[in-house]
Amino acid sequence: xxxxxxxxxxxxxxxxxxxxxxxxxxxxxxxxxxxxxxxxxxxxxxxxxxxxxxxxxxxxxxxxxxxxxxxxxxxxxxxxxxxxxxxxxxxxxxxxxxxxxxxxxxxxxxxxxxxxxxxxxxxxxxxxxxxxxxxxxxxxxxxxxxxxxxxxxxxxxxxxxxxxxxxxxxxxxxxxxxxxxxxxxxxxxxxxxxxxxxxxxxxxxxxxxxxxxxxxxxxxxxxxxx
Amino acid sequence: xxxxxxxxxxxxxxxxxxxxxxxxxxxxxxxxxxxxxxxxxxxxxxxxxxxxxxxxxxxxxxxxxxxxxxxxxxxxxxxxxxxxxxxxxxxxxxxxxxxxxxxxxxxxxxxxxxxxxxxxxxxxxxxxxxxxxxxxxxxxx
Numbered sequence: 264x265x266x267x268x269x270x271x272x273x274x275x276x277x278x279x280x281x282x283x284x285x286x287x288x289x290x291x292x293x294x295x296x297x298x299x300x301x302x303x304x305x306x307x308x309x310x311x312x313x314x315x316x317x318x319x320x321x322x323x324x325x326x327x328x329x330x331x332x333x334x335x336x337x338x339x340x341x342x343x344x345x346x347x348x349x350x351x352x353x354x355x356x357x358x359x360x361x362x363x364x365x366x367x368x369x370x371x372x373x374x375x376x377x378x379x380x381x382x383x384x385x386x387x388x389x390x391x392x393x394x395x396x397x398x399x400x401x402x403x404x405x406x407x408x409x410x411x412x413x414x415x416x417x418x419x420x421x422x423x424x425x426x427x428x429x430x431x432x433x434x435x436x437x438x439x440x441x442x443x444x445x446x447x448x449x450x451x452x453x454x455x456x457x458x459x460x461x462x463x464x465x466x467x468x469x470x471x472x473x474x475x476x477x478x479x480x481x482x483x484x485x486x487x488x489x
Numbered sequence: 490x491x492x493x494x495x496x497x498x499x500x501x502x503x504x505x506x507x508x509x510x511x512x513x514x515x516x517x518x519x520x521x522x523x524x525x526x527x528x529x530x531x532x533x534x535x536x537x538x539x540x541x542x543x544x545x546x547x548x549x550x551x552x553x554x555x556x557x558x559x560x561x562x563x564x565x566x567x568x569x570x571x572x573x574x575x576x577x578x579x580x581x582x583x584x585x586x587x588x589x590x591x592x593x594x595x596x597x598x599x600x601x602x603x604x605x606x607x608x609x610x611x612x613x614x615x616x617x618x619x620x621x622x623x624x625x626x627x628x629x630x
Contacts, residue, residue: 335555342521346576383556410558414617420577 316378323455324380325391326446327371330462331382333404333439334364334371337432340408343417344428352476353425356469360432363465370458392445397489405488406438426482433473436466438488490543493595495561497582499534501606502527503614510567510577513614515607518562519550523574529565529614534607536563540584542596547584559584563607565614578616580607586621594628602627 317323341361348354375382389398401409408416408431416427443466446459477484497517505513505528516523517536527534538561541549547559554560560583566576582603591601604625609615615623 332555339554343576343579346521347578410618414581417581418578418616 322391322449323452327374328384331368331371334368336407337364337435347420350425406435426480429473429477430485434485436470440466490541491598492539492541493598494600495538495540496600496602497536498604499607501608502529502531503608505530507613512568514568515565518564523564580615581618587626591626591628
């Protein structure tokens with residue numbers, strides 16, 4: 264027996280049936296962008312001017328790997344909350360974050376494949392951010408929820424869930440912002456800088472939106488990552 | 490890559506009514522879909538979960554979480570009369586907790602068993618990371 268989880272309502276209420284088409288288009292564009300990026304990368308890497316695709320210890324590779332890990336947790340939080348919440352605004356927000364970050368992880372993993380680098384690495388976490396590579400005291404990247412916090416989230420429902428999700432996701436975004444900012448400024452490849460900059464903008468906007476939602480629900484933010 | 494199977498046997502189900510919810514079911518999560526639903530007043534809930542094993546890592550549509558923290562989700566939800574399933578909490582069966590002999594058997598493509606109670610200390614549906622002492626891992630045969 265197989266039962267689909269209750270389909271979440273579409274973000275754009277007037278055109279719910281167009282969402283799969285939009286997602287498909289986004290997917291096609293992402294693949295096309297990747298193909299172009301890969302070709303450009305190959306051309307640059309082979310035209311003898313000394314530049315090559317990003318190396319194992321580059322900002323580009325570190326950003327792609329660590330941001331993928333960071334994103335994966337946000338996807339996990341959003342995936343649970345999307346299905347468990349009864350609040351429509353939270354459901355739409357969670358689905359948007361999940362979809363956006365899911366595509367971004369796909370793009371970043373694609374770069375690593377194109378560059379001939381493994382998706383995981385023995386490079387220390389955050390070592391690509393010179394001077395900013397501090398981890399939380401528990402060894403997690405900035406803003407990430409601890410395993411206990413993730414477990415707690417997945418036992419919650421109702422308003423308590425909505426507030427806790429917003430608290431964790433605001434802090435998660437706050438921790439991810441300096442990583443994206445560093446990538447936008449220091450990555451070698453223009454398409455890496457471009458995606459990092461998009462993350463800065465999207466996550467900054469989402470923080471404002473989530474802080475408003477949190478106030479509406481009567482919650483207050485957790486301490487921001489140091 | 491080889492594909493083994495984790496045969497999950499859940500005992501002590503919490504009952505189909507909990508915290509104002511009715512017709513509670515448990516299923517195993519395949520990507521974002523919960524399948525093989527069993528009503529939470531059954532005497533046991535059994536699931537066969539295929540797991541791909543490659544380079545010491547677990548993958549496949551039933552495997553969730555980042556590398557080194559892979560787990561299988563057992564998801565609880567309410568089943569409406571029209572069949573719609575609405576999840577409200579879920580438990581994580583952490584694959585890294587398998588004893589090494591069981592992990593080795595799984596990596597050869599064998600079926601291994603994981604038996605656990607599905608009711609938590611408060612009498613509700615078991616949720617969050619399942620403590621290792623609650624899971625009995627065995628290699629049958």
